[in-house]
Structure formats: C-alpha cells, structure tokens
Amino acid sequence: MARDDAWSGEPTRREYLTYGGSVAGGALLAGCLGSDGESADSTTAATDSPTADDGTTTSQEADPYTVSMAPVGEVEFEAVPESWVAYDGGYADMAVALGHADGLNGIGYAGRYYTSVYDELPGVEVPSDALETNPEVRTKEQFYAIDADVHLYDPQMLINWFDWDQSDVDDVSGDVAPFFANLIFRRSDEWHDYRYYTLYEAFEKLAELFQEPERYEAFAELHDEFVASLQHRLPPAEERPEVFLTYEGTTEPETFSPYRLVDAGTSKKQWRDLGVTDALAGTDIENLSTSNRNELDYENLLEIDPDVMLVRGHERKSLAEFRDTVLAYMEDHPVGRELTAVQNGRVYRGGYLYQGPIQNLFLTERAAQQLYPDEFGAVTGDEELFDRQRVADIVNGEF
Structure with missing residues (x-):
C-alpha cells in the first residue's frame, strides 16, 4: 500500500x-x-x-x-x-x-x-x-x-x-x-x-x-479467591524476605537496572499481593523509567544485600537454563558471590514486564513458590496453586 x-x-x-x-x-x-x-x-x-x-x-x-x-x-x-x-x-x-x-x-x-x-x-x-x-x-x-x-x-x-x-x-x-x-x-x-x-x-x-x-x-x-487463599498462608511480615527486582538481559550480568516494588504498576502486582519487602526501601534509588536509566553494580548491591534477587530479561529461558547461566556467572563473580541471595541460590527469573489476567495467575503462583517454598512448595516442583481447568473453562465460555 x-x-x-x-x-x-x-x-x-x-x-x-x-x-x-x-x-x-x-x-x-x-x-x-x-x-x-x-x-x-x-x-x-x-x-x-x-x-x-x-x-x-x-x-x-x-x-x-x-x-x-x-x-x-x-x-x-x-x-x-x-x-x-x-x-x-x-x-x-x-x-x-x-x-x-x-x-x-x-x-x-x-x-x-x-x-x-x-x-x-x-x-x-x-x-x-x-x-x-x-x-x-x-x-x-x-x-x-x-x-x-x-x-x-x-x-x-x-x-x-x-x-x-x-x-x-x-x-x-x-x-x-x-x-x-x-x-x-x-x-x-x-x-x-x-x-x-x-x-x-x-x-x-x-x-x-x-x-x-x-x-x-x-x-x-477466581482471582480474588486465589489471592486470598495465598495471603491467608503468608508468614508474618517480619519473616518475609527483602526482595530486589531488576532488569538485566545478559547471561553475564555486571550491572543491574533497579525496579521499585512500591511502584503500583501491573508488572509488580504479584509481589505486592504476596506482601514482599522492597530491598530498596529507605534508599534514594529511583525506579527504572523512560528518563531514569541508572544502574547498580555489585558493590552497590552488596550495600543492599537482598535476600532474594529477581532478574528480568530471561523469560525465554527455563528455570534450569537461567540457573546454569545467570546464577552460575554470579556465583563465580568475585563480588557477586558475596551476595546473600547468590550464596543461598535465591536468584530467580523476575517475571513478565507486561502481564494480563491469565499470565498473572501463573506468575503469582511462581512468585509464591520462589519466596515461600516451605509453605507453597518449591518452584522446581509440580504443585499447582490454582485450577487450570477452571481458567480454561472461563476462556472457552463454559462457566
């Protein structure tokens, strides 16, 4: 044309x-x-x-x-x-x-x-x-x-x-x-x-x-019932991990773009619903945006030393592929290996930047298992926290 x-x-x-x-x-x-x-x-x-x-x-x-x-x-x-x-x-x-x-x-x-x-x-x-x-x-x-x-x-x-x-x-x-x-x-x-x-x-x-x-x-x-069922089982606030959410799309990360969990955007909905603590709380570090492209290096992260790191940019990788590349590199890094999250193997894929209602159910389930495996089962396991067939029935008009 x-x-x-x-x-x-x-x-x-x-x-x-x-x-x-x-x-x-x-x-x-x-x-x-x-x-x-x-x-x-x-x-x-x-x-x-x-x-x-x-x-x-x-x-x-x-x-x-x-x-x-x-x-x-x-x-x-x-x-x-x-x-x-x-x-x-x-x-x-x-x-x-x-x-x-x-x-x-x-x-x-x-x-x-x-x-x-x-x-x-x-x-x-x-x-x-x-x-x-x-x-x-x-x-x-x-x-x-x-x-x-x-x-x-x-x-x-x-x-x-x-x-x-x-x-x-x-x-x-x-x-x-x-x-x-x-x-x-x-x-x-x-x-x-x-x-x-x-x-x-x-x-x-x-x-x-x-x-x-x-x-x-x-x-x-369905969503309200699912989230309520998870929130009922959450540990007390003082026992929940401090979480650092970041974007870094390479398999050999040296710097990290910060996200603030206090931002009310939909990309962080699952973390808010699960009551996580933002590892950047109390700092002057701003959320990644069109005008803010600042990054943190490993020395900066050591000052924060989060319990859990969530790294976006790797959703096409399986959990095993992520751990064999990104986490493995951080474990070998002379400074990265000192991070608590790295030492405990609690570095995970960070979820989709854009999520709709179906995707949010899956991401919330995954997040619950990443953060609270003792309560919801390991993220590497087979336990399902919501009914897949019920979701399919709604989409297919059979409800």
Missing part, C-alpha cells in the same frame, strides 16, 4: 468504529475527561442484544455502545470488534482471557508476549501466524495494512516512545480504527500525567469493549 494512498485522509471505517470526539492536547479527549484527568464512566447501550450459545454478545446485531478509558476518552463502537492488534502482551492476554484470541492480527512487541502459559490450559491458544506475520506493529503503514477493528495501544506511548505526532494518531484512528488502552505496567514515566488503572480495572475496560462482562466477572472471582 502506497504511503499517499494509505494516508489520503478518506475514512475507511467510520461506519464501523468512531471516536466520540477528537483527541485533544495529545493526551486527553476534550469533553470526555474530568478536570482531574480521570475518564468519564462508560455507558453501554447493548442491553438486549442477541447472544451466542456461550453467552457472549454477537457482534453482527449488537447495538452501538460507548466505552471510556484514559487517555482516549469515550470511543463509540457500532459492533464488537472482531480483529485487534495489541502493543503488549498484557492487553493481548486480556483479549485472550475474554475469548477473543481468534481476533489477534498482530502485536507491538512479540518478544515480550509470553504465550507458553496457554499450553497448560486445555483448548486455549493464540494464532501463531499473526504473531509471526506482524511481530512488531509500530508504524502508521503497518496499522493501515493490517486494517484491524481496534488498536489496543496507549497512543501517548506511541508519541513518547516511537516519535509519533498527534496527527499520526488522528490519522490512524480516523482512517482505520480507534486506539484503546492505557500504559499501566509501571507508574514512573513523567509523560504519563493522566489516570492509571490497576490490572483488573483495565481488564474490565476491555470486557466492556468486547462486551464480555460474564467472563470478566468469572475471572475476577
């Missing part, structure tokens, strides 16, 4: 999906957000739409409805989107959880969308051909070529990370389909000056988008 043809400005999907207004100021939708930057409540008109056998609303005959989410504000849909593209694995996982895996047409960052969790869920899978064909959807040309019904991207992320202009956002949302998402994996970026959402708040917004309230409620109930 030629650039001039793709960006002619002629609406191609206005009859199907439209914004309730134009995005103003590069961040907020005029008239749809309050003065405090929080989005207005969404409204749904499809109350008497016909339903399929599994209880989901059929998209062909659904009435128009409106969904609201910062920073895009209100977005009107003439029918439930049948095809979608997501920037990160968290939003993709939400769509899969809601039973819409078949609509996946591409991803913004396939390298950080971990689909192996679905292998443990009978009947749940994602179209691998879409991920292989469109593994890094980030340009205007790609959005035009894919021609999806909705883009699960925070448009302000495209502006601040990939040098888009507001006019680029307006072109794609007007000519192809709207953007609908909020970057929620961390809360330390200065440009993100509008409302954040928790994992389940964002998940509920996508449930409104895809008209899947029953699946959302079923997941929320």
Whole structure:
C-alpha cells in the first residue's frame, strides 16, 4: 500500500468504529475527561442484544455502545470488534482471557508476549501466524495494512516512545480504527500525567469493549479467591524476605537496572499481593523509567544485600537454563558471590514486564513458590496453586 494512498485522509471505517470526539492536547479527549484527568464512566447501550450459545454478545446485531478509558476518552463502537492488534502482551492476554484470541492480527512487541502459559490450559491458544506475520506493529503503514477493528495501544506511548505526532494518531484512528488502552505496567514515566488503572480495572475496560462482562466477572472471582487463599498462608511480615527486582538481559550480568516494588504498576502486582519487602526501601534509588536509566553494580548491591534477587530479561529461558547461566556467572563473580541471595541460590527469573489476567495467575503462583517454598512448595516442583481447568473453562465460555 502506497504511503499517499494509505494516508489520503478518506475514512475507511467510520461506519464501523468512531471516536466520540477528537483527541485533544495529545493526551486527553476534550469533553470526555474530568478536570482531574480521570475518564468519564462508560455507558453501554447493548442491553438486549442477541447472544451466542456461550453467552457472549454477537457482534453482527449488537447495538452501538460507548466505552471510556484514559487517555482516549469515550470511543463509540457500532459492533464488537472482531480483529485487534495489541502493543503488549498484557492487553493481548486480556483479549485472550475474554475469548477473543481468534481476533489477534498482530502485536507491538512479540518478544515480550509470553504465550507458553496457554499450553497448560486445555483448548486455549493464540494464532501463531499473526504473531509471526506482524511481530512488531509500530508504524502508521503497518496499522493501515493490517486494517484491524481496534488498536489496543496507549497512543501517548506511541508519541513518547516511537516519535509519533498527534496527527499520526488522528490519522490512524480516523482512517482505520480507534486506539484503546492505557500504559499501566509501571507508574514512573513523567509523560504519563493522566489516570492509571490497576490490572483488573483495565481488564474490565476491555470486557466492556468486547462486551464480555460474564467472563470478566468469572475471572475476577477466581482471582480474588486465589489471592486470598495465598495471603491467608503468608508468614508474618517480619519473616518475609527483602526482595530486589531488576532488569538485566545478559547471561553475564555486571550491572543491574533497579525496579521499585512500591511502584503500583501491573508488572509488580504479584509481589505486592504476596506482601514482599522492597530491598530498596529507605534508599534514594529511583525506579527504572523512560528518563531514569541508572544502574547498580555489585558493590552497590552488596550495600543492599537482598535476600532474594529477581532478574528480568530471561523469560525465554527455563528455570534450569537461567540457573546454569545467570546464577552460575554470579556465583563465580568475585563480588557477586558475596551476595546473600547468590550464596543461598535465591536468584530467580523476575517475571513478565507486561502481564494480563491469565499470565498473572501463573506468575503469582511462581512468585509464591520462589519466596515461600516451605509453605507453597518449591518452584522446581509440580504443585499447582490454582485450577487450570477452571481458567480454561472461563476462556472457552463454559462457566
């Protein structure tokens, strides 16, 4: 598709999906957000739409409805989107959880969308051909070529990370389909000056988008029961380990980018739910962000000396591969070997940067076994802390 043809400005999907207004100021939708930057409540008109056998609303005959989410504000849909593209694995996982895996047409960052969790869920899978064909959807040309019904991207992320202009956002949302998402994996970026959402708040917004309230409620109930069951078994706070979460993607780490567990982003949800103590508490070390790329060396870490180290950037490795490379290198390092976490073998993979509701269940289970093996079983063992079949049943509409 030629650039001039793709960006002619002629609406191609206005009859199907439209914004309730134009995005103003590069961040907020005029008239749809309050003065405090929080989005207005969404409204749904499809109350008497016909339903399929599994209880989901059929998209062909659904009435128009409106969904609201910062920073895009209100977005009107003439029918439930049948095809979608997501920037990160968290939003993709939400769509899969809601039973819409078949609509996946591409991803913004396939390298950080971990689909192996679905292998443990009978009947749940994602179209691998879409991920292989469109593994890094980030340009205007790609959005035009894919021609999806909705883009699960925070448009302000495209502006601040990939040098888009507001006019680029307006072109794609007007000519192809709207953007609908909020970057929620961390809360330390200065440009993100509008409302954040928790994992389940964002998940509920996508449930409104895809008209899947029953699946959302079923997941929320399962999640609440699961987390409560773990929290009931946690040791007293004074007996819990001090945890250092970091990013270092090499197998021979020399420096470490710090994450603060006090940051309320969704990427750290499992650690907060499990009541861990941030090893950086009481220090002036800031969270990794777009503007903060500071790193710590082994001497810095010795001053902190955490009980447990969680190293992100190695999720494609098995536990054994991680221990045979990253941990083995740290054990041989003249300073690294002095760390308490290294001496006790308590250096683990740090979990996904982007996680949705299905992935969060697996990561929370893994985190519980990493931190409290005496209570929940060894992370190398076979003990399961939540019901895989129940998760699969919700995704497949059998609940």
